[in-house]
Amino acid sequence: MNGIPVLTVLIALPALGALVALFAGKRARAVAMATTLAALAVSLVVWWHLPGDGSIGLVERWAWAPSVGIEYHLGADGLSALMLVLSSIVALMSVDAAHRVHRQPNLYFALVLLLESGLFGTFTALNFYHWFLFWELGLIPAFFLIKLWGGGNRGPAATQFFIYTMAGSAALLISFLGVFLATKSMDFVDLAEMASKGTLEQQVVAHLGPVMTWLAMGVLAGFAVKVPLAPFHTWLPAAYAEAPSPVTMLLTGTMSKMGVYGLLRIAVPLFAPQIAAMRVPLLVLAVVTVVMGAWASAAQKDLKRVFAYSSVNHLGYCMLGIFALAVPGASLASQATALNGVILQMFNHGITAAALFWFVAMMQERSGGQRGIDEFGGLRKPAPVFAGLMGIVLFSSLGLPGLNGFVGEFLIFRGVFALSWVSATVSILGLLITATVILTVIQKVFAGPTPEKWSGFADMNGDDRLAMAPVVGIMLLLGLLPRLVLDTVNPTVVNLLAHWRF
């Protein structure tokens, strides 16, 4: 784009903002707000300047340490750009929601911006070394945001989150070293090219012996922890519940997408045949994630844990859509449908889940920190606008047609039915349970008689409405006009599928 390294600018912007915020004292939130707004603008610029054929554009490539295969290599296709836009929106929402940070606001917002920089880097890096740098860079601010501003049980939650993710990263790193040893390359594009020609496996076998399956498992483990895929999800409920709600918005809205993105950008392109060979256990795990996530969310009393498990359930659909692609003899049309659904679901879940946790944050502010489902009741009367807007978001999460949540799940199910009807059928259970859970929340929190203590529950004021309106607007817009996203994503999907060797 006219020689401007727009992706580098995008990554550097929040990092610089973090530095300014650190020394901005009480004005840190304003700095963070300005930075995230500017980042949103730049990521939209990226979105509008993608190549039309779905290939990787806006490429920046410089030698870094050639003898160990390290290059500075950035680029974006429809998938990356959508994740950039999502991260920008969720970061903006998170900063907006965090207006009650009184303790060390400068450090808080600096960490949030650093996290945003890590996200941008992860979604655009095309060389393992510096992709991994950003992958880890996102983790450290997240740890401290939980550890320093979290709830009562924050210490163990933060540690568990950190150790799980690091163990996953170590597995990922070891596998990638194996790949590097065999191919002398760390470049995602080159490696994907080799994999699609079949030379990747030949080289690995020639250099290291028959270890391709092990390498695939290491990479999958790294991403499975992050997404998460059962049984690697156990860190998630505690981390989501103990993190301050604006941070939970970032965790669920964007960081879980790092895992799915990694599967699509790295695991599947490089290890498609191995994933195809393991598709049965992987599909079983995806279905378990879907059903167990929904089931566990039904058993929770804490709203944050309800939505945490519901996130597990929603990301399970993404896993289902990805692993179903590996079924032999699949038609390209069904694969494309499912993959479009997966990518759309990533975006939709990001927006919707972040909005849900934002509402929980508002409920906590208005109720002196309470967030048990059974604590509330009849909020519809004192706070009709609050109930109405949160209702829309809840229905989006439920997957009501006309709202964004529906389109992604519908496409996934339509694609998966043609590919593996058994897993699709069992997963429908997840949809049903989620619907029950969401309806129960609506019923218990908003319907029924209003207890005395909530008769003064403050409705959303002008600022709140102004902040939430665009979010709900996106949900409606994408529910009615999903092609706004799909028109850009579909060429990328076609392009990706053409290179994968299932």
Place this chain on the structure above:
Amino acid sequence: MLAWTIYLSFAGALAEALLPKSRPALARWFALAVAVAGLVLAAVGFATYGGHGRVVFADAAWVPALGIRFTLAADGISLVLVLLTGLAAVAGVLFSWNIEQRTNEFFGFYLALIGGVYGVFLSFDLFLLFVFYEIAIVPKYFLIAIWGSTRREYGAMKLALYSFVGSAMVLIGLLTSYAMAGSKSTGLVELAQANLPVSAQMWLFPLVFVGFGILAGMWPFHTWAPTGHVAAPTSASMLLAGVIMKLGAYGCLRVAMSLYPHGMDPWGFSVLGIGSWRAVFALLAVIGIIYGALVALVQTDFKFVIGYSSVSHMGFVLLGLMTLNQIGMTGAVMQMFSHGVIAGLLFAIVGRIVYERTHTRQLAELETMNLGKRMPFAAWSFVIAGVASMGLPGFSGFIAELQVITGAWTTSPWWAVSVAVGIVVGVAYTWRALQKAFFSDRHTDPHLNEPGHELAAITWPEVTGVVLLLGASLAVGLYPRVLLDVVEPAVNALLAGGVR
């Protein structure tokens, strides 16, 4: 010009003895000036190095009758380690700024130690190298025994005894090779070309490798390291972990592996899958990595955590050397630099910045002090240093460990996988110490945040030292070519010259 790093340090040590005892500030500034001059010389030498081969800058007959020459030279590996020594020396002076007791003597011993270290890294005559090696050990003993803390006599004596046993083994090797070579020269290059009989190399290699390996913290001869580190005053622990352990590893590479390459050949039989000295030492290195990390995980003394982490990190160096391929050995040299910088920094934070203010190193006591709030500079410096120590990308440790693991994998995938376990445990112990020391929620004393309980402010030497060391680690992490371009040709030359 690099030779002046040695002369200058020894001259500085002498001058410290002559400076008036009543003016400690003068002694400090003088030591800083000498250390900075050394660093500048090292940096200039590093920057002007043409890139290939060995540069000789002093070569004179010393004891002609025995063929001993005064040969100072440098290749890429020496240069990197000299640069590290320069950095560690400056940082060490900065973190010793508060030494009030016998300041002149302290810096005198300190500069003598630095001079010895520069000497080892620049000697290309085996006898000369050995002399400098011994010179470095003696001031070390006094630094610990006089200015040390916890069980300092014990720590100093243990360190000295271990070092001398190691030196004795090296000396036997040195004398035997000299006798067998019959070339009437103790030059490293000449001895390497002497083609000693394979049967002799088979026993000389393990003897000399272990002799130097002791100082590199090789398991199971590492036990001097944690006690020595803990007993030493801060700047001495920084040098101990930062450069002295590197002396050992450097000796393993420059002497044991270069002079006795056939000592690493297969024995012709194998016991439990181990068929050569190379496999034995690689196994010891892997055990050291994992054992050091596990022991660090259960320490109650903050400084012991860092002490054992050094054992674990030095395991990477030894493993990298035993891969005998370009990437693994380059990784070993990178790890020497990286660990030197990072371990120095961690010891500085624990021993100087924290201990001098809290007067305790027990994690259980630090937990109750709410240090994250009261010492944000120390806390966040430790976070960044900890992240670097864990080997996260962006810092020097990542590229180094990456190369070592890559090299190890080419040799045996199991080494690589076992080392990965060590890395995960490394994350755990660093994070445990970090949380307990700085970010614990157990504040027993509610008055801590009130006026009157402020800890002494952070001083400029501390900030400068932290910035210097972190900057070095970050620079190498973000732009590893700075070192790689120099180290790789040197390693290639070694490999081509017989080390296989």
